[in-house]
Amino acid sequence: MVLHTQVRLLSRGKIFRQLFGAAMGSPVSPLAANIFMEHLEQSAIATAPLNCKPKLWKRYVDDILEVVSKDGVIPLTDHLNSIDDSNSIKFTFEEEKDGRIPFLDTLIVRRDDGSVKLLVYLNFASHHPLHQKLGVVRTLMDRKNKIITEDTDKEEEEANIKKALNTCGYPPWSIDRVKKQMETPREKKNTKKDENSKSKGMVVIPYVEGVSERIARTFKNYNIATAMKPHCTLRNMLVHPKDKRDPLHTTDVIYAIPCKNCESTYVGETGRKFGKRIEEHRAEAEKAGATVRTRASRKASESKVNKSAITDHVMDKDHIIDWEEARVVGKEADRYKRWIKEAIQIRKQDNIMNRDEGQLTVVQRMQFLRNNVSTHVLLVSIEPHFSTTSHIYWSFHFERSCVARD
Incomplete structure (x- = not known):
């Protein structure tokens, strides 16, 4: 082969x-x-x-x-x-x-009697959710209770665990909280679930300390489970095996084109190359802008329907489009999903050139979601965006891994 x-x-x-x-x-x-x-x-x-x-x-x-x-x-x-x-x-x-010798993410320690023990600790200062750090304590305590048989040995092992966790920055209250949780018996779950208590799906959000926890608590009130993932890792920052593709050659995109003279922005989508679509917009706008502006021609242009809302903006406002700042704001191969994301981007803009809210009306967008996504099992990914003023906002994307109806 x-x-x-x-x-x-x-x-x-x-x-x-x-x-x-x-x-x-x-x-x-x-x-x-x-x-x-x-x-x-x-x-x-x-x-x-x-x-x-x-x-x-x-x-x-x-x-x-x-x-x-x-x-x-x-x-x-x-x-x-x-x-x-x-x-x-x-x-x-x-x-x-x-x-001692490290292996993968563990530290193997050889005791004097020839036996070995594993140390797998997550530093408390690391950028991880609190429940993951408490999970490290719970795992070590649970292992101590299940494997060691003698009470004196358990006490000795617990002292070793506390010492090791203290070295990794774990405060005493973290260990006390886990011990209290383990000592409190769990209530038996009622097999007959109430309609209001049924899980309504899962949300996957990037972990941002202090923000993700609040979002998780909000979703919990609506019986939506939350999973957290790192959004900025050494791999993302350092590993780039492929050259970045020129945005002008990118297809299946949602794009934004700003105006030089005001804060208005045009949002569009295309399945073709982004650069080709920009050329089409620019050719029509510059052709219309090059015409002699008389009273008669202005009156005639008011009744003329142009192909693009960008051209309407150029003719009505006599403004110049900032073609150099045109950018890709989203990518989606599925046409209907791309239309939905285009509508979301239009709604996010404060000043918009577009004549409408996108290819799909609100009714059509809801009909698409209702026909393609099960209402009781829904997976949503949320991505954080950081502006120059350090303000954080979140964009919601419906993933294709949603459960589809037959």
């Missing part, structure tokens, strides 16, 4: 052909790589010399945890690097220090 000979990629304005390896970005590549690694490690372990054969071998993607004798670390590494004929896979190693 050939995985790489036809792979092309664009980087820094140049097209490259991948010469080796599985296709980057292909959903098949991780599966193929994992199959190859399983074959490679099975061959390596089966043929490893007895003096360096590992007692434990656990792999997750490209991170491996192994238990091997101290004298067998280097011989085993050399043996692993000799298995791959292409010489493209290189194994390196990291030894434990002071009886």
